[in-house]
Structure formats: C-alpha cells, structure tokens
Amino acid sequence: AINQTLDRFERARVLRVQASAAFNAERTRVRVSVPQATEGGLMLRFVHPTRAGLDQSVRLERTGGGLYEGAMASPARGHWHLTLEDEQGTWRITGVWSPSEDAARLEPSALR
Numbered sequence: 001a002i003n004q005t006l007d008r009f010e011r012a013r014v015l016r017v018q019a020s021a022a023f024n025a026e027r028t029r030v031r032v033s034v035p036q037a038t039e040g041g042l043m044l045r046f047v048h049p050t051r052a053g054l055d056q057s058v059r060l061e062r063t064g065g066g067l068y069e070g071a072m073a074s075p076a077r078g079h080w081h082l083t084l085e086d087e088q089g090t091w092r093i094t095g096v097w098s099p100s101e102d103a104a105r106l107e108p109s110a111l112r
Contacts, residue, residue: 012108040087
C-alpha cells in the first residue's frame with residue numbers, strides 16, 4: 001500500500017500536476033484549479049491531524065477550463081491536510097490548509 005501511494009505521488013510529479021484550491025467565505029464550497037486537464041472528476045480529502053471523526057471527502061465536478069467545484073461541510077478550526085486525486089486513483093497531490101485562509105496550494109509531495 002505504501003508503494004502504491006508513493007507511485008501516485010511519483011506519477012503526479014512526472015505529469016507535473018499542481019493545483020490551487022479556493023474556498024467561499026462560509027467554507028461550504030471549494031473551487032480547485034488544475035492546469036493539467038484530467039478526465040472525469042476529482043476527489044478532495046480533508047484530513048484533520050488529530051481528530052479523524054472530522055475528516056471529509058468532497059467529490060469535485062469538472063466545470064470547464066481546468067476548474068472543478070464541490071460542496072463541503074464547514075470544517076472545524078485548525079490545520080487540515082488536503083489530498084487531491086484523480087477519479088481513477090492514478091496520481092495524488094497534497095497540501096496543508098487552515099480555514100482562516102482563503103486558498104491552499106497542492107503539489108506532489110509524500111512528505112506532508
């Protein structure tokens with residue numbers, strides 16, 4: 001399982017997948033920009049580092065032009081680990097976000 005995860009990060013690195021996520025003021029919607037076009041939707045996971053019961057997964061639908069959007073539950077305060085994957089699970093990128101910030105950057109890094 002660890003090797004599969006590392007393979008997904010490496011695949012994202014090879015494809016040069018990067019993304020930025022922007023959140024509405026209420027933190028109930030997220031818009032993700034992925035310059036590298038991908039087929040199908042994306043899955044964005046919010047993982048709380050100490051409270052697994054607060055974790056959530058958000059399916060992002062393609063809206064065109066490398067943009068994806070989805071609805072989310074308003075998250076608790078604190079830092080969140082973000083994981084973005086393609087629908088097929090072939091690549092994965094990560095980032096860190098706090099609900100006090102309007103945006104987050106995601107990139108291929110297994111170190112988060």
